[in-house]
Amino acid sequence: MTGADDDADGVARTPRIPGPHRSADDHADLTARPGPEEPRQPDEPEGGGPVEEPEGDGSVEGPVEEPEPDVPVLGHGVLKSLLGAWALSACSAGETAAVEAHLTECGPCADEALRLRDAVALLHRDRDLDLDPLLRSRVLENCLGRRPARIPVPDWVTPYDAETARLDALLRDIGDSEWHAPVRLKWYEEDRPVRRKATVAGVIGHLFAVDGLVAGALGLDDPLGAGTPELSPSERTEAFWSGLGRPPGRGLREPWRDQSHTLIRTVSFAGRGVADLTVTYKDFALPLRDSLLERAFECWLHADDIANAVAYPYDPPCGAHLHEMIGLATRLLPAALAGRRRTGLASPARHLVAAGAPGRSLHLEVEGAGGGHWYIALDSPAAIGDPDQAVAQVAMEGVEFCQLVAGRVSPEEAAAGQDGDREAIRDVLGAAASLSRL
Secondary structure, eight states: OOOOEEOTTSOEEOOOOOOTTOOHHHHHHHHHSOOTTSOOOTTSOGGGOOOOOOSSSSOOOSOOOOOOOOOOOOOHHHHHHTHHHHHTTOSOHHHHHHHHHHHTTOHHHHHHHHHHHHHHHTTOTTSOSSOOTTHHHHHHHHHTTSSOOOOOOOGGGHHHHHHHHHHHHHHHHSOTGGGGOEEEEEEEETTEEEEEEEEHHHHHHHHHHHHHHHHHHTTOOOTTOTTOOOOOHHHHHHHHHHHOSSOOOGGGHHHHHHHHHHHHHHHHHSOGGGGGOEEEOSSOEEEHHHHHHHHHHHHHHHHHHHHHHHTOOOOOOOHHHHHHHHHHHHHHHHHHHHHHHHTTSSOOOSSOOOTTSEEEEEEEEEESTTOEEEEEESSOTTSEEEEEEEEEEEEEEHHHHHHHHTTSSOTTTSOOEEEEOHHHHHHHHHHHHHTOOO
16 A cells, blocks of 8 residues: 655655546646646746756755645535545546545445446447456555545355454463464365364464465465465465474464455455456365455454464354354255265165255254254265255254364364164264364
8 A cells, every 4th residue: 555655845645546537647747737626837848847046056855746736625515515526537636636525435335436436437449348346456455545534344254254353352462472272174175074273373373375376366465475385274284384494473363364364355356257266275265255255254263273282262153154054064964965875874865966956964953052954965965955844853962063174173073963774863963073174
């Protein structure tokens, strides 16, 4: 982001944003040409030429600055009414400066200005109608270079926003020595529990490295560096840990938090199509909407790991966010079950059906905060879960189900109420634990 520049006298000057269709040269001409509120003096040369120096000893103390247009003081209503003219480059120089200064302070007007700019861009037949979904992010970042306005965060980003903020509050409260407290990580691979020792700082480094996959999908800086080969989340974590010159400490909090803020800001300012961008995890991929929900889930679980290590009270996510996280896991279960079936870790399919057709299902009833009812297709990963074809039922508490999905408890340890086809229940609980990873 750009900040205020200093002129030759050391006085801060507010940066201005070029209008929608002006090139850099057009903007330079605009700043040098007096607007309606600033008539040219009789002795000023035509075309905004150089200004003569006053007579003196001939010494030059610095470059001569061209006069800038006066910025009129206008009310919010007037500035809002000028947004359409601003988008069409029909404002005077003074009005343009006033509007663009206002956009750095008013989030609703900045959002409306970008919508108008997008609409004007569609009027040009020689331009691609598929606008870059990150265009809004780049434009608004320039608008907010002087002072940030309130950013409207999309609903599907709020779980990640909330969980990163909660973890950051925990990290601010702990002492320097606690950053080296041992943390025991646990997950499942091929039906076997895997354990790994880390520290609080190491866990933050893990989140930082894996969030880099989302950053890369958005064209942002990757903490592993440009040109990093395609690595799984576990491989990225090991590469990041091994690249540290010394045991990490509190110094990792700031880059991790800056990264999470940048992700939230970029997605919030991006166009509507950004939710469908693909984030690749080497062996699988998720749309950005689901990827940020998955990152919120992992942030919560690892925050809970850290809280247990330093004896810090930590609550689960709110019910609405927990419900979304459980819903994502249930959407991933049919594909995970099919993958286990191919490797012999699950029983064969009994009744294959066409994609989109209802099929044999398991009824998952989640109780407590974030609870609900989900029907999981058992035989075909593209089938639809159907209450009328449910052959088994599992009842679990919401946090307990998430602990199973995270690999913190085994399928055998999960205190689940079970009824119906035992084979189907065993397969689904095993598939839930298989979703876990470092």
